[in-house]
Amino acid sequence: MAEYLTHEHDVLVIGAGGAGLRAAVEASAAGVKVALVSKSLLGKAHTVMAEGGIAAALADVDDRDNWRVHFADTMRGGQYVNSWRMAELHAKEAPARVRELEAWGAVFDRTVDGRILQRNFGGHRYPRLAHVGDRTGLEMIRTLQDHGIHLGLDVFMEHTILILLKDGDRVVGAFGYDRERGRFHLFRAKAVVLATGGVGRAYKITSNSWEYTGDGHSLAYHAGAALTDMEFLQFHPTGMIWPPSVRGLLITEAVRGEGGVLRNKDGRRFMFDDIPPLYANQTADNEEEGWRYVQGDKNARRPPDLLTRDHVARCIRREVREGRGSPHGGVFLDIAWIKEKIPNAAEHIKKKLPSMYHQFKQLADIDITQVPMEVGPTTHYMMGGVRVDPDSQMASVPGLFAAGECAAGLHGANRLGGNSLSDLVVFGKRAGEYAARFAKNNSLGKVNPEQLAVAERGALKPFEREGAEGPYAVQYALQAMMQDLVGIVRQEQEMLQALDHIQELKARTGRVGVSGHREYNNSWHTAIDLNNLLTVSEIITRAALERKESRGAHFREDYPAKDEQFGQLNIVIQKGADGEVQLRREPIPPMPAELKQIIQEMK
Amino acid sequence: MATATFRIWRGEKGGGEFRDYSTEITDGMVVLDAVHQIQAEQTGDLSVRWNCKAGKCGSCSAEINGMPKLMCMTRLNSLPLQQPVTIEPMKTFPHIRDLVTDVSWNFRVKERIAKFKPRRPDAPDGTWRTAQVDADRVQEFRKCIECFLCQDVCHVLRDHHMHEEFIGPRFLVYTAALEMQPLDEGDRLQDLKSQFGIGLCNITKCCTKVCPENITITDNAIIPLKERVVDRYYDPLGKLFRMFSPRGT
Numbered sequence A: 001m002a003e004y005l006t007h008e009h010d011v012l013v014i015g016a017g018g019a020g021l022r023a024a025v026e027a028s029a030a031g032v033k034v035a036l037v038s039k040s041l042l043g044k045a046h047t048v049m050a051e052g053g054i055a056a057a058l059a060d061v062d063d064r065d066n067w068r069v070h071f072a073d074t075m076r077g078g079q080y081v082n083s084w085r086m087a088e089l090h091a092k093e094a095p096a097r098v099r100e101l102e103a104w105g106a107v108f109d110r111t112v113d114g115r116i117l118q119r120n121f122g123g124h125r126y127p128r129l130a131h132v133g134d135r136t137g138l139e140m141i142r143t144l145q146d147h148g149i150h151l152g153l154d155v156f157m158e159h160t161i162l163i164l165l166k167d168g169d170r171v172v173g174a175f176g177y178d179r180e181r182g183r184f185h186l187f188r189a190k191a192v193v194l195a196t197g198g199v200g201r202a203y204k205i206t207s208n209s210w211e212y213t214g215d216g217h218s219l220a221y222h223a224g225a226a227l228t229d230m231e232f233l234q235f236h237p238t239g240m241i242w243p244p245s246v247r248g249l250l251i252t253e254a255v256r257g258e259g260g261v262l263r264n265k266d267g268r269r270f271m272f273d274d275i276p277p278l279y280a281n282q283t284a285d286n287e288e289e290g291w292r293y294v295q296g297d298k299n300a301r302r303p304p305d306l307l308t309r310d311h312v313a314r315c316i317r318r319e320v321r322e323g324r325g326s327p328h329g330g331v332f333l334d335i336a337w338i339k340e341k342i343p344n345a346a347e348h349i350k351k352k353l354p355s356m357y358h359q360f361k362q363l364a365d366i367d368i369t370q371v372p373m374e375v376g377p378t379t380h381y382m383m384g385g386v387r388v389d390p391d392s393q394m395a396s397v398p399g400l401f402a403a404g405e406c407a408a409g410l411h412g413a414n415r416l417g418g419n420s421l422s423d424l425v426v427f428g429k430r431a432g433e434y435a436a437r438f439a440k441n442n443s444l445g446k447v448n449p450e451q452l453a454v455a456e457r458g459a460l461k462p463f464e465r466e467g468a469e470g471p472y473a474v475q476y477a478l479q480a481m482m483q484d485l486v487g488i489v490r491q492e493q494e495m496l497q498a499l500d501h502i503q504e505l506k507a508r509t510g511r512v513g514v515s516g517h518r519e520y521n522n523s524w525h526t527a528i529d530l531n532n533l534l535t536v537s538e539i540i541t542r543a544a545l546e547r548k549e550s551r552g553a554h555f556r557e558d559y560p561a562k563d564e565q566f567g568q569l570n571i572v573i574q575k576g577a578d579g580e581v582q583l584r585r586e587p588i589p590p591m592p593a594e595l596k597q598i599i600q601e602m603k
Numbered sequence B: 001m002a003t004a005t006f007r008i009w010r011g012e013k014g015g016g017e018f019r020d021y022s023t024e025i026t027d028g029m030v031v032l033d034a035v036h037q038i039q040a041e042q043t044g045d046l047s048v049r050w051n052c053k054a055g056k057c058g059s060c061s062a063e064i065n066g067m068p069k070l071m072c073m074t075r076l077n078s079l080p081l082q083q084p085v086t087i088e089p090m091k092t093f094p095h096i097r098d099l100v101t102d103v104s105w106n107f108r109v110k111e112r113i114a115k116f117k118p119r120r121p122d123a124p125d126g127t128w129r130t131a132q133v134d135a136d137r138v139q140e141f142r143k144c145i146e147c148f149l150c151q152d153v154c155h156v157l158r159d160h161h162m163h164e165e166f167i168g169p170r171f172l173v174y175t176a177a178l179e180m181q182p183l184d185e186g187d188r189l190q191d192l193k194s195q196f197g198i199g200l201c202n203i204t205k206c207c208t209k210v211c212p213e214n215i216t217i218t219d220n221a222i223i224p225l226k227e228r229v230v231d232r233y234y235d236p237l238g239k240l241f242r243m244f245s246p247r248g249t
């Protein structure tokens, strides 16, 4: 066997965002030796970007809140295709996980009596999001990082995992390279936790960073693990669209919470034009009532601008398609208008939305206290991922665990804001705990040298084709194609075309070349990431073709209604013996009577 | 379409040279966009570190026209484009390649600082009560995105290379955040004085000027820490007092 730098640990955690860090902390607390690997530096993972808050029924602000309400809200948001067991565990355990962050040094915003302050967010019945201004993710990742560095973890920053290693059925480690030197590394471990985040970089317009190339999804799939819910990709309705350089950057929902309204180019509040019957009773039918709601009037109903993310995104798309969009192909989000209603509006906006004010001022030369913003939907969050056991987070292949955005189940067809950060700590902890347990009961497996050699050769191929097409053009082509053909509104013909394009792009990827050498070579990294992007793009497309209904974030123009039968099942994806994507429909296990009753009560 | 020239440092491990690249510029572009465009269209193996492209992760630090800045938050229209825009790696850290430096020293420094140690919970359910005013003070420090631009600009590290003796402004901010954490019972004053080199800071405030998070590093973090150190170690009355009181402040 070729000599590789070799590292041996009990538990290998891949990914150092909230989920990976929490898993590493837990495994380490269980007394096993842990390695933590991430593509970027410690503390830079995507979790750092989260803004709004972390959802937990602490009941610090509204004492009517409890886990049962949080459970029901999560299931309703996910349109009942969630894993009810994960939703139950999540709702029950999130409060303890948030308090634990405080015990590790996090400083959340406070209520007047000194407890943890919680804010309102879409789909949560009571104020439930613990937060730190609009930088909650930074607080969380820094707390976990600063706690973790004293636990003796072996941290491998700027290392990228290429494949998972198997001994028979079992996952026994991983193989990757470091960015700085381009050397290959063999990580042997008794258990492996995936916490690699999302897939947004498969799309042109996204709020996600370069790391979101679906690595974990792809690693697990190629290792034979089942994925699920991959058709459910959340498009956040309000991303920046102008100037081009910031296209996709997130504009928090809180802008609308503070009274911001959506208008088309004629100044019309188009959200009033299409209110889904299911929400008609809870939605204001005139502008005046909507304004009273955001001012805190408990008798007013919420304005349609605050309907669920999937619906708002589709309405924006309709306005643009029908020629009523803004100059740069979005719609207007206007918070400046509140100056008609309140004195000192400009100061008020700056105080409530400091980072939004700053973001527009600095990056777009726009003063949001004076003029409307231009906004459009942006690819935001992958609900689907590795199919896991709800309690242990183990995947369908033994020795492999997954948590955070790359795992599936909690969010069903649509994630509620704030439920991701809580997901990371609740299930990150569980994954770490069960991975450590698994490691204690198993020994290091055998490594198949052939598997390493193939991976090494594959990774180095682009260097043999210096002068050929570079990886960036292929990446851009894929992103534009997925945006067009497997975006917010889907239909069979377009998705079949997408599959053809994916085949062509796979062939192009096989011919991509890079120049230079292996040390910190961004184009080489991009060439490698392309394989993962293509794998997840194909899986998303096939799953979306299979679900012939519209539900949550998945909207089919050719099947615009919900279908009761599809409401009883998840689409499960696995790599077939022939190497092709295989799909199956798996019934959702029956919900226990107690949980059913909770949902009934909260209807 | 307008074009602009970017004079980018190319090379490895300290060696190298500036090379000029011209590229098309469009509305609203930031320096990082130009670097990416050059990378995609002209020189694929140009090394650059970035993540969020939104000023939130602190990965893309560099020196732009000699000023330590985040590449993703520096608009081209804030720079004079008649002349080439120079982009160089940070100087205070070992060079890896092109615009990327080895910032691992920072991570090692942090491990030396005694970790958060909370007092016993205030309430029987294991929770604490904290007033927002007390939270405010440390929340300013906790905004830090670890871009290390303040470390880059501080002369104690940059010119005098006292990486062994001095932890730098970033970690003085970090220590201040721990010392002023309302729940913390740890004590880092001895370390500040003898190991972390707080005395080496001569309050030039260069660090504060470059902080992209607008943390008032010198006035709010370093000076109060210096005062605490002075109160404990150089103030004879305080010393006497502490000899008779159970716990120092």
Ligand SMILES: Cc1cc2nc3c(=O)[nH]c(=O)nc-3n(C[C@H](O)[C@H](O)[C@H](O)COP(=O)(O)OP(=O)(O)OC[C@H]3O[C@@H](n4cnc5c(N)ncnc54)[C@H](O)[C@@H]3O)c2cc1C
Pocket: A014, A015, A016, A017, A018, A019, A020, A037, A038, A039, A040, A045, A046, A047, A048, A049, A050, A051, A052, A053, A054, A055, A136, A137, A159, A160, A161, A162, A176, A195, A196, A197, A198, A207, A208, A211, A215, A216, A250, A380, A381, A403, A404, A405, A406, A417, A418, A419, A420, A421, A422, A424
């Ligand atoms: C702008 C924005 C705002 C958001 N706001 C909120 C919010 O307010 N509330 C909320 O609940 N959610 C929010 N979300 C969603 C939430 O932030 C993410 O879903 C969550 O942080 C994902 O965490 P994670 O631990 O799963 O992954 P990440 O934090 O993304 O970490 C992934 C890790 O995996 C590593 N990795 C990936 N691939 C590899 C590989 N091949 N080899 C080695 N390492 C690898 C990466 O380097 C990284 O360390 C927001 C998202 C965005 C984009």
Ligand code: SF4
Pocket: B153, B154, B155, B156, B168, B169, B200, B201, B202, B203, B204, B205, B206, B207, B208, B218, B222
């Ligand atoms: S104020 Fe102190 S820490 Fe900051 S740059 Fe000057 S010497 Fe360095």
Ligand code: SF4
Pocket: B058, B143, B144, B145, B146, B147, B148, B149, B150, B151, B169, B170, B173, B210, B211, B212, B213, B214, B215, B217
């Ligand atoms: S204190 Fe400011 S300049 Fe220094 S690392 Fe933190 S954010 Fe960067």
Ligand code: FES
Pocket: B050, B051, B052, B053, B054, B055, B056, B057, B058, B059, B060, B061, B070, B071, B072, B073
């Ligand atoms: S890329 Fe994150 S701060 Fe610039």
